[in-house]
Amino acid sequence: MSRIVVVSNRVAVPQRSGVTAGGLAVAVNAALKDKGGIWFGWSGRICPEPSEIPEVTRKAGITYAVVDLKAEDHQEYYNGFANRVLWPVLHYRVDLSEFFRSDLSGYIRVNRMFADHLEKIIRPDDILWIHDYHMMPLAKYLRERGHKNRIGFFLHIPMPPSDIVQALPQHGETVGALAYYDLVGFQTEGDRDNFAHYLEIRGGQLTPDGTGVDIGGRRVRLGTFPVGIETAAFARRARHASRAAFVKSFRDSLVGKKLIIGVDRLDYSKGIPNRLEAYEQFLKTQPDWHERVTFVQITPKSRTDVPEYQEMDRYVSHKAGQINGAYSDVSWTPLRYVNRTYSRSALAGFYRAAHVAMVTPLRDGMNLVAKEFVAAQDPADPGVLILSQFAGAAAEMGTGALIVNPHDTEGMANALRRALEMPLAERRERYARMMQVLEARDIDRWAADYLAALAPEAATVERRGLSLPRAAIRSVVRLPGAWRSDFVPRGA
Ligand SMILES: O=P(O)(O)OC[C@H]1O[C@H](O[C@H]2O[C@H](CO)[C@@H](O)[C@H](O)[C@H]2O)[C@H](O)[C@@H](O)[C@@H]1O
Numbered sequence: 001m002s003r004i005v006v007v008s009n010r011v012a013v014p015q016r017s018g019v020t021a022g023g024l025a026v027a028v029n030a031a032l033k034d035k036g037g038i039w040f041g042w043s044g045r046i047c048p049e050p051s052e053i054p055e056v057t058r059k060a061g062i063t064y065a066v067v068d069l070k071a072e073d074h075q076e077y078y079n080g081f082a083n084r085v086l087w088p089v090l091h092y093r094v095d096l097s098e099f100f101r102s103d104l105s106g107y108i109r110v111n112r113m114f115a116d117h118l119e120k121i122i123r124p125d126d127i128l129w130i131h132d133y134h135m136m137p138l139a140k141y142l143r144e145r146g147h148k149n150r151i152g153f154f155l156h157i158p159m160p161p162s163d164i165v166q167a168l169p170q171h172g173e174t175v176g177a178l179a180y181y182d183l184v185g186f187q188t189e190g191d192r193d194n195f196a197h198y199l200e201i202r203g204g205q206l207t208p209d210g211t212g213v214d215i216g217g218r219r220v221r222l223g224t225f226p227v228g229i230e231t232a233a234f235a236r237r238a239r240h241a242s243r244a245a246f247v248k249s250f251r252d253s254l255v256g257k258k259l260i261i262g263v264d265r266l267d268y269s270k271g272i273p274n275r276l277e278a279y280e281q282f283l284k285t286q287p288d289w290h291e292r293v294t295f296v297q298i299t300p301k302s303r304t305d306v307p308e309y310q311e312m313d314r315y316v317s318h319k320a321g322q323i324n325g326a327y328s329d330v331s332w333t334p335l336r337y338v339n340r341t342y343s344r345s346a347l348a349g350f351y352r353a354a355h356v357a358m359v360t361p362l363r364d365g366m367n368l369v370a371k372e373f374v375a376a377q378d379p380a381d382p383g384v385l386i387l388s389q390f391a392g393a394a395a396e397m398g399t400g401a402l403i404v405n406p407h408d409t410e411g412m413a414n415a416l417r418r419a420l421e422m423p424l425a426e427r428r429e430r431y432a433r434m435m436q437v438l439e440a441r442d443i444d445r446w447a448a449d450y451l452a453a454l455a456p457e458a459a460t461v462e463r464r465g466l467s468l469p470r471a472a473i474r475s476v477v478r479l480p481g482a483w484r485s486d487f488v489p490r491g492a
Pocket residue numbers: 010020021022023024025027132133156157227302303364365366367368
């Protein structure tokens with residue numbers, strides 16, 4: 001039987017330090033844990049002479065194979081090209097990108113090195129599932145070495161319109177190289193359509209059935225597969241966590257005040273400054289809420305070697321100090337700004353204790369925090385999600401969340417008041433609508449849909465002990481053809 005080989009920069013090797021907060025590792029981990037397979041990527045460590053052989057750990061049916069990086073490789077591939085060029089540009093922030101040819105060379109070198117390692121691991125019938133912007137050209141390098149495996153790619157972050165992609169120097173080497181995959185998956189239909197247009201500009205032809213693009217003598221299929229969470233398990237986790245001593249003491253510390261929560265890596269894409277400015281505006285214009293509310297913003301530091309992240313860190317700390325300086329009283333601190341990483345169990349308990357979550361990125365591929373917050377709520381007395389229209393999650397959670405524009409400070413301040421004062425019946429109704437989506441499209445469904453579309457002949461759909469025969473797969477998966485109806489080819 002075909003094996004599944006997952007490749008991503010971050011690998012959540014059990015019981016290892018160095019794995020930081022981030023949705024990709026959370027999602028892939030949840031997807032692999034039932035199916036088993038091989039998970040290959042960076043160890044999270046930097047060392048002067050990395051071993052030629054990946055370090056292998058086996059646990060619960062998953063084989064983790066990780067390699068160290070040299071300092072120069074880490075600097076050019078990860079800090080440099082991936083996080084100072086691809087990340088900002090794909091998040092629509094061309095203004096923040098800093099391109100150096102040496103970084104692109106490092107990115108290519110590390111991807112070739114990953115291809116060398118993979119070559120030692122893979123068998124001809126393995127199905128390869130490559131994740132995210134760190135690994136865009138990997139299929140090309142494997143194809144050059146003659147590998148004919150089924151290879152799929154999933155982009156966890158946004159794909160902007162082609163005008164923005166074309167601002168990337170030598171974009172054909174990175175975004176253009178996605179055409180070497182058999183299937184490229186995106187979080188939203190907008191991301192998928194942007195990429196289809198980009199390929200058309202590069203000479204690609206939309207296939208007659210509308211499910212892919214023919215380009216360079218190959219066919220690449222495109223599809224939309226919004227990442228989910230392990231909904232039922234996360235809801236259970238939140239129920240248990242809410243009884244834990246540390247969550248009780250957290251609740252006690254609020255002394256009856258309503259809790260607004262924000263949880264994000266310290267990243268400019270997350271819109272933390274805009275959110276704090278909205279909270280400041282709320283405090284300024286709604287004095288009746290003073291001393292009745294506490295905002296807890298949990299913000300683990302991220303990519304701390306990258307100058308733009310250091311700049312964000314300074315600004316957000318300054319802003320948090322300014323808000324507390326202006327509005328605190330001896331017995332009330334309106335904002336708790338915390339630069340710590342918490343376990344997801346702890347977060348589950350905090351979410352459940354919260355009355356409102358502010359998830360207001362300027363751009364986000366999906367945003368799992370939005371989904372986790374909803375899943376963690378008490379159905380009898382649920383909190384309210386305030387969600388940016390620019391999070392991938394808005395496409396699915398728009399039915400129940402208060403959707404805001406993160407550039408509209410007053411709009412967000414008004415949404416805060418509305419959320420804090422929302423009647424129970426409306427909160428329950430909104431929660432139920434969002435939970436319906438989260439239950440129907442959980443993480444198992446994401447993995448099953450993607451793998452069934454990549455390799456239908458090898459896929460079995462196993463969900464909560466129910467194993468469906470292959471013939472049933474077509475009825476449960478949304479094959480990429482589903483996007484045909486809303487895709488209008490250029491010039492049509
Ligand atoms: O690995 P890091 O550099 O520490 O960054 C953490 C991860 O951030 C990004 O996550 C994305 O994937 C999530 C799950 O699909 C999605 O919800 C979120 O919107 C994305 O930003 C990044 O894409 C990962 O590669 C990083 O590991």
